[in-house]
Amino acid sequence: xxxxxxxxxxxxxxxxxxxxxxxxxxxxxxxxxxxxxxxxxxxxxxxxxxxxxxxxxxxxxxxxxxxxxxxxxxxxxxxxxxxxx
Amino acid sequence: xxxxxxxxxxxxxxxxxxxxxxxxxxxxxxxxxxxxxxxxxxxxxxxxxxxxxxxxxxxxxxxxxxxxxxxxxxxxxxxxxxxxxxxxxxxxxxxxxxxxxxxxxxxxxxxxxxxxxxxxxxxxxxxxxxxxxxxxxxxxxxxxxxxxxxxxxxxxxxxxxxxxxxxxxxxxxxxxxxxxxxxxxxxxxxxxxxxxxx
Ligand SMILES: [Zn+2]
Numbered sequence: 206x207x208x209x210x211x212x213x214x215x216x217x218x219x220x221x222x223x224x225x226x227x228x229x230x231x232x233x234x235x236x237x238x239x240x241x242x243x244x245x246x247x248x249x250x251x252x253x254x255x256x257x258x259x260x261x262x263x264x265x266x267x268x269x270x271x272x273x274x275x276x277x278x279x280x281x282x283x284x285x286x287x288x289x290x
Numbered sequence: 291x292x293x294x295x296x297x298x299x300x301x302x303x304x305x306x307x308x309x310x311x312x313x314x315x316x317x318x319x320x321x322x323x324x325x326x327x328x329x330x331x332x333x334x335x336x337x338x339x340x341x342x343x344x345x346x347x348x349x350x351x352x353x354x355x356x357x358x359x360x361x362x363x364x365x366x367x368x369x370x371x372x373x374x375x376x377x378x379x380x381x382x383x384x385x386x387x388x389x390x391x392x393x394x395x396x397x398x399x400x401x402x403x404x405x406x407x408x409x410x411x412x413x414x415x416x417x418x419x420x421x422x423x424x425x426x427x428x429x430x431x432x433x434x435x436x437x438x439x440x441x442x443x444x445x446x447x448x449x450x451x452x453x454x455x456x457x458x459x460x461x462x463x464x465x466x467x468x469x470x471x472x473x474x475x476x477x478x479x480x481x482x483x484x485x486x487x488x
Contacts, residue, residue: 216401221391225471229452231463249406253392253478256410260478263423264446267431269318277313280342284309287346 215243220250224257294358301349313342316359319448320366325432326439327370340369360454363444367458391475407482423481430480438473445470 215223220243226232227240244251292311300308320341324334344365352361398404410419431439431447440459444450450458456466 216397217403217406218390218392218394218397218401221475222471224391225467225474229467229470231467249403252407252409256407256478256482257474259410259423260427260474260481261446263420263427263481264431264442264477265449266420266424267428267447269322272314272317276317277310280313280317280339281306281310283343284306284346288304288306 215239217243217247217250220244220247221253224254227254228257228261295354298349298352298354298358302352309346312345312358316362317342319359320362323363323440323443323448324366324370326436326443327367328373333373334370337366337369337373341366344369356454357450359448360450360458363448363450364458389472391471392479408485410485426481426484427477430477433480434473434476438469438476441466441469442473442477446474 220240223232223236223240227237232240244254297308297312301312317338320338321334324337325331328334328337341362345362348365352358356364396403396405431442434442441455444455444458445452452463452466455461456463459466461469
């Protein structure tokens with residue numbers, strides 16, 4: 206649908222909207238090929254993709270809040286009481 | 291770190307230290323995700339406490355058909371929904387509303403970049419740079435609309451598979467991708483703006 210206007214070329218504004226489907230492997234083969242051609246010739250969209258990848262990688266490194274000792278003790282206490290029935 | 295599957299075996303045998311280890315591993319992630327479902331930290335803490343109670347009572351029924359993490363998250367989401375607190379705030383996600391990945395003002399009328407993204411990395415990976423990125427993302431995650439935050443947290447932060455996230459949230463793969471796309475796009479925009487400040 207996004208390509209109806211131009212069958213071969215893909216403009217940048219549409220390319221950035223396809224990035225997630227591309228990374229998810231959800232593009233049809235023709236659309237995927239057109240996006241890959243665009244990424245090969247458009248350094249800005251290639252940079253955009255690199256930034257999305259950096260964003261994903263950084264998200265994967267975000268630590269959760271550390272467990273407070275009193276919370277842990279409380280929960281282990283709960284477990285113990287359940288075990289002792 | 292010991293694999294989840296081994297922890298489950300020990301837990302099913304009644305090993306208290308396995309439970310403590312499980313809590314250590316997943317209390318933080320559960321709390322973080324719960325905050326994307328309920329309106330306050332206090333309610334999120336109650337929900338997660340409830341999850342652990344469910345684990346204590348139900349670990350024997352865990353058959354390992356999903357990962358332990360997925361099982362825990364699913365319990366959490368079910369508990370969060372059953373608190374009812376959400377109902378007043380839950381607004382349906384409009385998946386048809388236009389929410390461009392990049393503001394349209396960044397492009398020419400023909401759809402080419404008018405203000406293209408400035409390069410983030412100069413050559414070699416900069417470890418300090420990467421660390422700063424993680425710090426900013428941690429803060430920006432909390433600003434995402436809840437529906438996007440749920441998906442980004444489960445997919446990109448916790449590393450769940452798309453099908454697992456769809457099952458937990460009871461949404462289609464296509465909707466999951468829309469929410470993931472919007473969430474990731476927003477995060478990138480926020481990071482770009484942050485970098486523009488310095
Ligand atoms: Zn382009």
